[in-house]
Amino acid sequence: MRIAVCVKHAVDEAELKIDPGGNPLLAGAAGKMSTFDKNAVEEGLRLKAAHQGEVVVFTVGGAESKKTLKEALAMGADRGVLVASDPMALDALRTATMLVAAMKKSGAFDVVICSEGASDTYTGEVPPMVGELLGVPYVGYARKIVVEGKAARIERSLEDSVESVEAPVPFATSVVSEINEPRYPTLIQIMQASKKPIDELSGEETAPAGSRRWVEVLSMSSQPTARKHVMIDGSPDEAAAKLLDALSKEGVLK
Amino acid sequence: MSGEVWVYSESETVASEVATAAEDVAKGASAQLRVVDISSVRPATRGSGTRLLLKGPPGPDVSPAVAAEALARAARELAPMAVLLGATRDGREAASRLAAKLGVGCMAEVAGLASDGQGMTGQRDVFAGKVVAKVRCQFPAVATVKVGAYPRAVAQPADAQEKDVGPIQDQTKTLGREKKPAGSVDLRSAKVIVSAGRGVKKKEDLAILAELATAMRGALGCSRPLSSDLGWLPEEHHIGLTGVTVKPDLYLAVGISGQLQHVAGMKDSKIVASINTDKDAPIFQASDYGIVGDLYQVVPALRRALAARR
Ligand SMILES: Cc1cc2nc3c(=O)[nH]c(=O)nc-3n(C[C@H](O)[C@H](O)[C@H](O)COP(=O)(O)OP(=O)(O)OC[C@H]3O[C@@H](n4cnc5c(N)ncnc54)[C@H](O)[C@@H]3O)c2cc1C
Numbered sequence: 001m002r003i004a005v006c007v008k009h010a011v012d013e014a015e016l017k018i019d020p021g022g023n024p025l026l027a028g029a030a031g032k033m034s035t036f037d038k039n040a041v042e043e044g045l046r047l048k049a050a051h052q053g054e055v056v057v058f059t060v061g062g063a064e065s066k067k068t069l070k071e072a073l074a075m076g077a078d079r080g081v082l083v084a085s086d087p088m089a090l091d092a093l094r095t096a097t098m099l100v101a102a103m104k105k106s107g108a109f110d111v112v113i114c115s116e117g118a119s120d121t122y123t124g125e126v127p128p129m130v131g132e133l134l135g136v137p138y139v140g141y142a143r144k145i146v147v148e149g150k151a152a153r154i155e156r157s158l159e160d161s162v163e164s165v166e167a168p169v170p171f172a173t174s175v176v177s178e179i180n181e182p183r184y185p186t187l188i189q190i191m192q193a194s195k196k197p198i199d200e201l202s203g204e205e206t207a208p209a210g211s212r213r214w215v216e217v218l219s220m221s222s223q224p225t226a227r228k229h230v231m232i233d234g235s236p237d238e239a240a241a242k243l244l245d246a247l248s249k250e251g252v253l254k
Numbered sequence: 255m256s257g258e259v260w261v262y263s264e265s266e267t268v269a270s271e272v273a274t275a276a277e278d279v280a281k282g283a284s285a286q287l288r289v290v291d292i293s294s295v296r297p298a299t300r301g302s303g304t305r306l307l308l309k310g311p312p313g314p315d316v317s318p319a320v321a322a323e324a325l326a327r328a329a330r331e332l333a334p335m336a337v338l339l340g341a342t343r344d345g346r347e348a349a350s351r352l353a354a355k356l357g358v359g360c361m362a363e364v365a366g367l368a369s370d371g372q373g374m375t376g377q378r379d380v381f382a383g384k385v386v387a388k389v390r391c392q393f394p395a396v397a398t399v400k401v402g403a404y405p406r407a408v409a410q411p412a413d414a415q416e417k418d419v420g421p422i423q424d425q426t427k428t429l430g431r432e433k434k435p436a437g438s439v440d441l442r443s444a445k446v447i448v449s450a451g452r453g454v455k456k457k458e459d460l461a462i463l464a465e466l467a468t469a470m471r472g473a474l475g476c477s478r479p480l481s482s483d484l485g486w487l488p489e490e491h492h493i494g495l496t497g498v499t500v501k502p503d504l505y506l507a508v509g510i511s512g513q514l515q516h517v518a519g520m521k522d523s524k525i526v527a528s529i530n531t532d533k534d535a536p537i538f539q540a541s542d543y544g545i546v547g548d549l550y551q552v553v554p555a556l557r558r559a560l561a562a563r564r
C-alpha cells in the first residue's frame with residue numbers, strides 16, 4: 001500500500017510575537033509540525049504496519065519545512081518531498097494544487113492522509129481540495145480508518161453525529177486528533193531520519209503557469225481583550241465567598 | 255457572471271445564518287440573493303431573495319461530495335458571483351470541493367463579510383485565535399461563514415426556481431449515522447457557563463461542576479479533550495477554535511489550562527473567572543478573577559457559599 005501524508009510546517013502560535021501595534025511578527029517566526037499532522041503521520045504508519053508498503057510525506061513551504069519532514073521521517077515515514085514555496089504566498093487552493101502535482105510525480109497512492117485543519121491557519125480546505133484535484137473519493141474528519149482489500153470503512157466525526165462511510169481504494173481523507181496517539185521518535189530514529197531521502201521540487205514544477213493565490217490576506221492584527229487579572233486568595237471558603245462578592249458586584253450572577 | 259449571491263448549508267438553521275451574512279455581500283455587490291436547496295425544498299431555511307432548488311441527486315440528505323457537484327454544475331451555468339456555505343464540517347468539505355471544481359478561491363470560516371463589488375472581504379481567526387486576519391477574494395468566489403457569527407434570517411425566500419442538474423453518483427456509501435449524546439443546553443445563549451477541563455480527574459466528577467452550573471443558573475461546557483478525546487461530554491459542549499464560540503456574562507473555567515485554542519472560543523465573555531492549581535496557568539492571563547486552588551475544594555466551597563446566599 002502506498003500512503004501519502006501531507007504535513008505542514010506551521011507557525012508556532014504559542015511562540016508568535018506581536019509588536020506593540022498589534023502586528024504579528026511573522027518574518028522569522030518559529031515553526032513546528034502542525035499539531036494534528038502528527039496524527040496524520042501516525043495513521044499512515046499504522047496503515048503501513050497493517051498492509052506493508054511505504055509512507056511518503058509531502059510538504060509545501062520554505063526551507064524551514066524540512067524540519068517537519070525530518071520529524072515525520074523520524075516517526076517512521078520512508079521518504080519526504082518538499083515543494084519549495086514562500087509560505088506567505090500560499091492559499092488553500094494553491095497549496096492543494098502543488099501537493100497534488102507533487103504526488104502525481106511520485107506515482108499513484110492508495111491512501112492520501114491530511115489532518116482536519118492546520119494548527120496555524122485552520123482552514124480545513126486543503127484536504128478536500130487535494131481529494132478533488134486528485135480525482136479520488138474523499139472522506140474527511142476520520143476518527144477511525146479500516147482498510148480491507150479494495151474498500152475502506154471510515155468513521156467521520158461530525159458535530160452531532162458519527163457517520164460510517166465506505167469508500168473504495170484509492171481515497172483521500174483527513175483525520176481528527178482522537179483517531180490515535182502519535183508516537184514520539186527515539187533519539188536513534190531521529191538520527192536515522194537524516195539518512196532518509198528528501199526530494200525537492202520547485203514551485204514552478206508543481207504549479208501550472210498562471211495558477212495563483214486566490215485568497216489574499218489584507219491585514220492581520222491582534223487586539224487582546226483587556227482583563228482585570230484580580231487574584232483571589234484565602235482558604236477555599238474565603239476565596240469562594242470573595243469570588244461570589246466580586247461576581248455579584250459585576251452584575252453577572254443572577 | 256450574474257449578479258447573484260448563493261446561500262447553502264446542509265443544516266437549515268446554519269443556512270439561515272449564512273443568509274444573513276449573504277445580505278451584506280449582496281448589498282455591497284448590488285446582487286440578488288438566492289437560497290439554494292438540493293433535492294428538496296426545506297421550508298425552515300430562511301433568507302431574503304428567492305429560492306433555487308437543484309434537482310437531480312437523490313435526496314433529501316446529500317453528502318458534501320454530491321452537494322459540491324450539484325452546486326458546481328448549477329454555478330457553471332448560472333455563474334453566481336459568490337457562493338456562501340456554513341462552516342460546519344460538512345460545509346467546509348462541500349465549499350472546498352466546489353472551489354476546486356470551479357477553480358476559484360475559498361475563504362474559510364469568515365465573519366464580518368462585505369463586498370466592494372469586485373470581490374468580498376471577511377475576517378477570520380488565525381494562529382489559534384491570537385490574531386484576526388482580514389482576507390479578500392476576487393469574484394467569483396466561495397466562502398464558508400463562521401457558525402454562530404450571524405443571527406438567523408427571518409424572511410421567507412420567495413418562490414422557488416427549479417434547476418435540473420442531472421443525476422450525481424456518490425463514490426462513497428454512507429453505511430449509517432449515529433447521534434452523539436445530545437447536548438442538554440444551547441451554550442451560545444447561556445448567560446453563565448461553567449466549563450470543565452482536564453483538571454477534572456474522572457467523568458463522574460463532572461457532576462459537581464454540573465451542580466455548580468445549575469446553582470448558578472448556567473450551563474456546563476468543557477475543553478476539547480473532554481469531549482473529543484475522552485468522550486465525557488457531547489461534542490457541542492466543547493468551547494474553542496474547533497468547537498463553539500460563546501460570549502456569556504460569566505465564564506467560569508475550572509481546571510482548564512487556557513491554551514490559545516480554548517481561549518479563542520470564550521475571549522468575548524463579559525467576565526471570566528478561573529480556578530486552577532497552577533498559578534502560572536495561561537488561563538489567568540485571560541481572566542478577570544482567578545483562584546489558585548484545587549477544584550475539588552473550591553467548587554464545593556462555591557456551592558456552599560451560593561446556597562448560603564439564597
Ligand atoms: C488545531 C487545534 C484546535 C484546537 N481546538 C480546541 C478547542 O476548540 N477547544 C479546546 O478546549 N481545545 C482545543 N485544542 C486543544 C488545546 O490546545 C488544549 O490542548 C486544550 O484546550 C487543553 O485542555 P485542558 O485545559 O482541559 O487540559 P490541560 O491543558 O491538560 O490543562 C488542565 C489544567 O487543569 C489544571 N488542574 C489539574 N488538576 C487540577 C485541580 N485539581 N484543580 C484545578 N485545576 C487543576 C492544570 O494545572 C492544568 O492547567 C485545539 C488544539 C489544536 C492543535
Ligand SMILES: Nc1ncnc2c1ncn2[C@@H]1O[C@H](COP(=O)(O)O)[C@@H](O)[C@H]1O
Nearest residue numbers: 006007060114115117118123124125126
Ligand atoms: N503547506 C502544506 N504542506 C503540506 N500539507 C499541508 C499544507 N497546508 C495544509 N496541508 C495539509 O492540509 C491539512 C489542513 O490544512 P488547512 O486546510 O490549511 O487547515 C494540514 O493538516 C495538512 O495535512
